Amino acid sequence: ETGVTQTPRHLVMGMTNKKSLKCEQHLGHNAMYWYKQSAKKPLELMFVYNFKEQTENNSVPSRFSPECPNSSHLFLHLHTLQPEDSALYLCASSQRTSGQGSYEQYFGPGTRLTVT
Amino acid sequence: QKEVEQNSGPLSVPEGAIASLNCTYSDRVSQSFFWYRQYSGKSPELIMSIYSNGDKEDGRFTAQLNKASQYVSLLIRDSQPSDSATYLCAVNYGQNFVFGPGTRLSVLP
Numbered sequence: 001e002t003g004v005t006q007t008p009r010h011l012v013m014g015m016t017n018k019k020s021l022k023c024e025q026h027l028g029h030n031a032m033y034w035y036k037q038s039a040k041k042p043l044e045l046m047f048v049y050n051f052k053e054q055t056e057n058n059s060v061p062s063r064f065s066p067e068c069p070n071s072s073h074l075f076l077h078l079h080t081l082q083p084e085d086s087a088l089y090l091c092a093s094s095q096r097t098s099g100q101g102s103y104e105q106y107f108g109p110g111t112r113l114t115v116t
Numbered sequence: 117q118k119e120v121e122q123n124s125g126p127l128s129v130p131e132g133a134i135a136s137l138n139c140t141y142s143d144r145v146s147q148s149f150f151w152y153r154q155y156s157g158k159s160p161e162l163i164m165s166i167y168s169n170g171d172k173e174d175g176r177f178t179a180q181l182n183k184a185s186q187y188v189s190l191l192i193r194d195s196q197p198s199d200s201a202t203y204l205c206a207v208n209y210g211q212n213f214v215f216g217p218g219t220r221l222s223v224l225p
Contacts (some may be wrong), residue, residue: 033213041217042120042204042216042217042218043204043206043215045212045213045214045215048212050211056211088159090159103148103150103208104150104162104165105150105162105206105213106162107159107161108159109159110159
């Protein structure tokens with residue numbers, strides 16, 4: 001595997017389900033990110049992890065729960081979602097979060113989530 | 117609220133022409149600026165990063181930054197139909213990133 005991988009690529013879930021999205025980066029990076037991309041809206045940063053520590057949470061509802069067990073893996077646990085949460089969820093990684101040249105983010109292919 | 121603005125387009129240029137994509141941002145403390153290309157149904161792909169005022173060239177791409185005017189642009193020379201995509205401008209604020217809505221570029225053969 002190379003780059004940033006995400007599973008599953010597509011997910012359909014009911015509003016009462018619990019599911020998890022997984023992201024893995026094979027780039028030796030230390031920072032990982034979750035983004036949400038909805039139709040006709042800009043990419044929205046949800047969470048930032050730097051060396052496994054959460055450093056940003058952009059007012060994301062608690063029905064989204066991130067987990068970063070190490071610098072290579074990132075999860076997004078989902079529960080009690082709403083139909084408006086249907087979107088493309090993208091994971092990204094960067095080398096670190098300080099210093100010039102280190103913020104370049106590389107994205108995974110995304111998980112297309114549909115909440116019914 | 118920190119904002120990044122782009123003309124949504126579509127911007128149509130003939131094959132071989134120069135495509136010019138523009139982006140403005142609201143916060144003067146921004147230090148890092150990025151251009152991404154996103155094909156329909158795909159994830160964003162990094163094209164260029166720029167940190168200092170002036171121009172930065174990479175192949176057919178040139179990024180231009182003017183911090184005084186809070187403006188960053190991307191020029192694509194010798195545009196090809198394969199360049200048809202949505203181009204996203206991103207600005208870094210500390211550990212936060214804000215993306216613009218993207219400009220859809222169409223290169224006509």
